[in-house]
Amino acid sequence: MTAPEFGAGLWNFATYVDRYAIDGYGQPRGTLEQIDLAAEVGDITWVDLNFPFSPGVSLDDVKAKLAQHGIKAIGLTPDIYLREHCKGAFTNPDPAKRASAMAIMNDAANAVRELGAKYVKIWPGQDGFDYPFQVDYRELNRLAVEGMRELASGHPDLKFVIEYKPREPRTHMFWSSAPKTILGIQQMGVDNVGVLLDFGHAMFGGEPPAEAAQMLIDHGLLWGMDVNDNYRGWDDDMMVGSIHMVEIFEFFHVLKVNNWEGVWNLDQFPFREDAVENAKLSIRFLKAVHRALETLDEEGLAAAQAKQDALGAQRIIQEALLKSMAVDL
Amino acid sequence: MTAPEFGAGLWNFATYVDRYAIDGYGQPRGTLEQIDLAAEVGDITWVDLNFPFSPGVSLDDVKAKLAQHGIKAIGLTPDIYLREHCKGAFTNPDPAKRASAMAIMNDAANAVRELGAKYVKIWPGQDGFDYPFQVDYRELNRLAVEGMRELASGHPDLKFVIEYKPREPRTHMFWSSAPKTILGIQQMGVDNVGVLLDFGHAMFGGEPPAEAAQMLIDHGLLWGMDVNDNYRGWDDDMMVGSIHMVEIFEFFHVLKVNNWEGVWNLDQFPFREDAVENAKLSIRFLKAVHRALETLDEEGLAAAQAKQDALGAQRIIQEALLKSMAVDL
Amino acid sequence: MTAPEFGAGLWNFATYVDRYAIDGYGQPRGTLEQIDLAAEVGDITWVDLNFPFSPGVSLDDVKAKLAQHGIKAIGLTPDIYLREHCKGAFTNPDPAKRASAMAIMNDAANAVRELGAKYVKIWPGQDGFDYPFQVDYRELNRLAVEGMRELASGHPDLKFVIEYKPREPRTHMFWSSAPKTILGIQQMGVDNVGVLLDFGHAMFGGEPPAEAAQMLIDHGLLWGMDVNDNYRGWDDDMMVGSIHMVEIFEFFHVLKVNNWEGVWNLDQFPFREDAVENAKLSIRFLKAVHRALETLDEEGLAAAQAKQDALGAQRIIQEALLKSMAVDL
């Protein structure tokens, strides 16, 4: 297994608001400043950027800033979850809102093309519903699938990834799990839409991330991933490895045995923490995971799994994981 | 909407053990005694029977007992989750155990044919895993899909329904959600396998049951259903309507607007309650739901849903639901 | 049971931001505008106001506006969860931040005195922690208890209520449950600190709200309450009665049998809904609950509860609840 490349959603380096701290957990930061912080981490060579960029920042500005640091754009994430689309982007009941969301996404797609990024990341956070009886589920599905098909069909040279998540900001998001997203992509009948698996979203949704990863790989749809951590009950976007060391180790193990090659990408919201230190510690842990994968007794583990021997597997994986920092970092 | 027919899993009338009350919550009851109790409820015209029947009870005994009460078998549920198959039926790592499970299911299928029941209900409760790293997920999927294909292919004249559930008795069951089950059925490439949706399993798994029902209907796979209630965190199998009145009302509304015709089937475990009274009260509530569906302002609701107007929908549905017992029952 | 008086946190009539819709779910509204909206509901006679008021609004302005509508202040909720105190108010590790939080709360207390409101409501949303190993739990407890004691001791003529909640915005809030809050109040050794029970917070924390209410009443500490609804996994602050009709009915039943007299207060966040209609529908449902309480067979219910007869109780309470809108509203 070659050394992984690390990336980060640029929002790892933003500041945040929530419904209580409405004045924000810190001074707002612009796109370029966020890229500077990403570079300060030292191991990040890819970033996923929110689009549009912050006011006054052009595509050329971004290119220049990325070039300055030797960082590449892995993708863009269009902002289709702001006030204008708070009742949905693809599934908004108002055709005009659907159209304005589509316009933003088309612009993002064009910017992805110009940047030579790997994908347009679609996170339709406001697509879904909140209350029982609020929607006609068949119609919701139709809008979600047809909209995505239209978008992807308009840019056959690009790749699109859907990032699913069970809930937040809606109480129920439309793209909520790996298998539901696979079914929707089948319905689209296009070949340029895949999935970005967020480790924390899977955990939060009760899907073992390793199992979800295998399922997506087996359908040829695991085109990107984000890592972080949480307490399983919410998308806390915490530092990688701070809670679920075993399950994230298993997740990367599945990627390894499938020869999945892609960026190990951070998606964290350090509300009250230092963003650079947060990313540094996450990557420090991910390097430990990588070392553990290199020392793991794969033969022994495969034998245990062939017998579905839970304890045999635990013995082997603890042996690797709990020695993973016993070298100079 | 015509008056529904009511049914029940025969285990509604059994007694139970768990890991604490190992001497059981009551004296064991045989199959025939359970049928007598089902008949005592007064509205039950269909039963789903555990198979094999209790010791000493033949298929002819069951036929006679059902005939005596004018009750029909909706399906049989083979016991593939006992000690012999506690590490799995289809996905057991031991081929001999898989074979013995298959034998039980083939016997059940033959009995379904003899009884003229609607389906063989497959609930592979022990198929799955408990620990991270315990299984190779691709292999687990292969075993689950191939086994089910083999079973169904052997009985092309019969229908099989898979009842999915997120967990218990395994910490992770293989057939865990509606979309995952749909994907697995696609992989089987057979046309006689569908899904039985258990309301409580969907709730417990974070799937709105109404949305899951619509998804299954749109894939042509909603072939059966069970109702009960729980606190969302476990499959409590409580009395219908005791907790989630609104969401079960929505579930039946989706069935109604899709003209789904099938038995309203109870799946409850009254550990400490009187089984007959439990079923009676559940059916009393279901009849109230049925009345509420008849008085529901469908036009107004459709208009609200077209706008995804959560409050408009709530106003309309409360109007129907909160009057539903205002008639003589 | 006399007809209840209805109240609302003024934030029911605000607009909101979250970490995604950072431009807000609507145009910001000032304190006075929010009072106008509360008045528009028609049944609200009490409001709980965020403090400080919106920029440029004086205490006299608020008094005048309340008088105009015949609305009284039930309490004030000081803003101790903004950026300045995002690492805590009472439990902030920085003494200067603790002092600035105390200053806001003292100002709020003085305003409560001037308004003749019932209580100062303390919701220390940022007090707690996010990560394992982040805090010394004994020290956290000391800061939380001593700070609250100091505040309450400085205003012996006023009442203070703590609103507990398990989490959000911290992954773990300090005042997280009814019994933990009771223990903390005991440690304070003051007699002017009680509890405000939020129905949704209790649900979200796995506490049956009715049981929590009884516990607080038995300790003489249930001094206020807020109602709303959610899906048990988060503080969704949805419309009352939209999900958990039975449990909110039980909650009010406990209040009734204990002769608890107080305002039925709304605490909802209608992110995407019309705030006035949301409050109207909630109150419509609460009036139905009140009617159901009046027709409830209390004698029969008490007899069932003496036997811990779950089904007997269900039969009786459904009878009342499912007829509760069968009158002109």
Place this chain on the structure above:
Amino acid sequence: MTAPEFGAGLWNFATYVDRYAIDGYGQPRGTLEQIDLAAEVGDITWVDLNFPFSPGVSLDDVKAKLAQHGIKAIGLTPDIYLREHCKGAFTNPDPAKRASAMAIMNDAANAVRELGAKYVKIWPGQDGFDYPFQVDYRELNRLAVEGMRELASGHPDLKFVIEYKPREPRTHMFWSSAPKTILGIQQMGVDNVGVLLDFGHAMFGGEPPAEAAQMLIDHGLLWGMDVNDNYRGWDDDMMVGSIHMVEIFEFFHVLKVNNWEGVWNLDQFPFREDAVENAKLSIRFLKAVHRALETLDEEGLAAAQAKQDALGAQRIIQEALLKSMAVDL
């Protein structure tokens, strides 16, 4: 920190039934056989025994068997959760059932005295309720507290520990959390009742186990503990360290800094696993935790906690934990 002594609930070495595998996950094992298996683990010097012992086994038999292996009884756990008490032991609505439960517990207390064990462990698994409106919460509290007071008062020379748990087998258990149990013990007004904290029960109930431990220590009530692991949504009683390595490390760290001296006791249900290997692996992990505690930079951690510096703390604790097996085991 001295090397810990290890113990185990004897049920770690039993076999189990649940509501599906009603023929059990293995052949039943008697008390003496279970002790032999405990001894086979090699590090276990204490056991907590279910009482009464299995049929035909006397107190003298047990004493002899324990002596043979050099194992001591830490406590006895009376069986007050079988069929006879399936509607409650202390809180059963039937006085005769309460009396029969009391008789079992008095017998257990006498056996504890004879064995010289540390405590009678009370786990009233069937005390609580299942449905809304089922009980009068004040009465339930009265029965729970008065019964426990009566029991403890009858044996002033012995210690009793209550093991709380949020749910299972009831949907709501009475002794459900650390602070609620503390409040109940206060109401008893006795000095020989304390608490046994089960790591998994705290996790499952949303209480950080480390915080619960500190709270109990600060109330002088942490008299025993059990460890295991789960997925936070149920009491899975899995192998220690298999899921939540960080939080169990934090739990033991709190014990260490408080100089808590007591047995590190296993409470696991290896349904499908080898019981001896399960205990061996758990203890192997616990020894790694102990080593990590010895190398932990306590000064640095205390400095981080004084600032509530989550990342600083993570850096330090990962350093210790992820090297903890880098020695010969």
